[in-house]
Amino acid sequence: MEPLRKKYRQILVVIILILGGLSSLAFLLMSYQIEIDHQKSLEVSIIDVKKTFLKDNVDNLILTIDQERQAQETLFARLNQLAEAALDGYNTFNPDAFLEQAILYFEDPIRQTYFTVLIADSTTGRTIYAVNIAEIDQSLSFSQNTEQLLPLMTSSVKKDYGSYQVFFGVRQSRVAEIVEENTRALIHASRYSNDAYFWVNKVVNFEGGDNYGIRLIHPNLKDTEGQPLSTSMTDIRGHFPYLEELEGVKADGEIFYTYFFKKMNSDVVSEKLTYARLYPEYNWIVAMGVHLDDISSYVSSATEASHQKTIWMLLALTGFIVVLIGVVVIAMTRIEGWYYRNSEQELKAAVYIDTLTQTYNRRAGNDCLAKNFKTYKITGTSPAFIMIDIDDFKKVNDDCGHDVGDQVLIRLATIINQHIRSNDKLFRWGGEEFLLACQGLKEDDVEAFTAKLLDVAASFNYDCCGQPRKITVSMGVAYFIPGDGDEIAAIKRADQGLYQAKKSGKNRSCFIQV
Incomplete structure (x- = not known):
């Protein structure tokens, strides 16, 4: 009986060993298949994460490029408006000198970098003056020449001024060059x-x-x-x-x-x-x-422990991988969020700050105008908009050089910022022109406030070839009014005030009240 029990025990042990071995083998095969499936799944997930990363970044860059293109087109459309207003003024107040004044306006080195200009004699059709036009076919009429130019423009103006026909605008290729330059700088950085x-x-x-x-x-x-x-x-x-x-x-x-x-x-x-x-x-x-x-390397690192451990370690490893993936996703999400926040701040600084004066630039000014106009439509409260222009600034550049002119712009921006409140904003509007937005400035206080700014502007000296000189500024002031259809209306009134101040002798301000 005892030998039979012993034999039975031996058979039972062998059966258990066989079953255990088969179970272990089945477990190992199953674990191996799970590991393979897990590796494939992990590879797909990582590739999906990389694809999402790539697509999000490219989409964001294209959005930035498109915003830059639209901003440049808006800017040049505004410059066309300003040029048209200038020519209208020349034709109205001194039509005999229109051609000379128009050519002088477009001879400005900055304007020549972006304007394409064609001026022709209304009677003969002969081209009198051209800028950024490689070849003019004198056999063609003014209208025929402008018809060829028009499809190339992002914005343009064609107008008759007495004896002269004038066409000017900004080419689409110029906008593309600027967008390309800014995009190149962003990508390289x-x-x-x-x-x-x-x-x-x-x-x-x-x-x-x-x-x-x-x-x-x-x-x-x-x-x-x-x-x-x-x-x-x-x-x-x-x-x-x-x-x-x-x-x-x-x-x-x-x-x-x-x-x-x-x-x-x-x-x-x-x-x-x-x-x-x-x-x-x-x-x-x-x-x-x-x-x-x-x-x-990611997959091997994540699955290495599963080769040496039993099922409970495999389960632990699976949990670890899940946690690890969650941690990686969270970490990547936070890092990406931190990066985009910092990138956005850097881009805003690059987009909204004037590189010369370190004040806000025109784009920032346009955004400020739009936001304040929306607020005005709701609350009826308007900030004061003060257009500031340096009197006879061309003489500063001509007599002293553009480097001195740049220093004058920097000094003026600095000293104005020192004498305004923290919630007031100064924008370089273009050339020697600045726009100051003053929150809460009452109409009754405009005269005293602008008088202080006039004194501040005239208070500093600049060096011109060893000789101290001073500048003066003229100002135009306006507020939003109920009849305004958009934010530009107030700026037009401020421009009118600036023009009246210049016309009245300069070094003064003019408040356009409607």
Whole structure:
């Protein structure tokens, strides 16, 4: 009996061992399959995170580019309005000297950087004066010449002034140049982890082939910016990334694709995930890429412990991976949020601060006007808008040089900021012109306040070739009124006041009350 029990126990032990072994083997096989599935799922998740990162950044950059384009078009439309107002004034007050005054206005070096101008004799049609027009066909009439120019303009004015026909405006290509310059500066200054960066290609021919496009902006290959591109170009593995990119944006306006590229300052070839999106206004392809060779290290690190532990450790590891993914997502979300907040502050500083005087610039002024006008429509309370212009500033530049003129602008902005309240805002409106927005300034106090500013402006000396000189300013003041259809109406009244102050002898202010 005892030998039978012993044999039974042995058989039971063997059965348990066999079952345990089979269970262990089944567990190991199941764990291995779970691990493989988990690895694939983790790789897909990481790629999805990278895709989201790329798409969000490219979308944000395109939004910034489009906002910059719209802001520049708005700015130049306003400059056209100011130029038209100036020419109207010349024609009204001294029509005999209109041509001389108009040419002098457009000869300003700053205006010549953006204005395209054509002035012709109304009788003969002969071109008298032209700016930024490479060739004028004298055999064509003024209207025929302007018809050829009109499609090239972002905004323009065509008008008759007695004996003269005048056409002026700003070319779309000039706006594109400014947007390109600002975008290049932004991309070159951007920094991301894992060698991620933006680049921009311009499509010249959507049919592809040699010279189908231009490498417009590339922070890591700055020396090749402007280089022509071909859809027959291959990456290091023989793929055709430019062809794939072009076909993708042609079909859907955007594309995710991969190609193989050597890392910067290294012989290591890495697969790169890229998101590209077409910006149709300029035929730009805006793209961003990140390397994919870090995915295997992420996956191996996350699953290494599962090779050496039992099911409870596998479960713990699964929980850890879930927590880790959550922590990574939270950390990435917070880091990304922190980065965008800081980037937004830097962009606002670059977009809203005048680089010379360090006051707010015209774009900031336009935003301030729009916000205050909305508030006025609700509350009926308007700030005072004071347009300030340096008297005879051209003489400062002509006699002393533009460097001295710049210093005068800086000194004037500094001293005005020192004599206004913290909730008042000073904007450089253009050239030697400033706009001051004063919250809570009552109409009864305008005269005393502007008199103080006139004294402040006249209080400092500037050095001109070793001789001390002073400046004076003229001011126009206006408020929002119930009949205003938009915020520009108040600025027009302030401009009228400024004009009246200049006309009345300068070094004074004029309050336009309606």
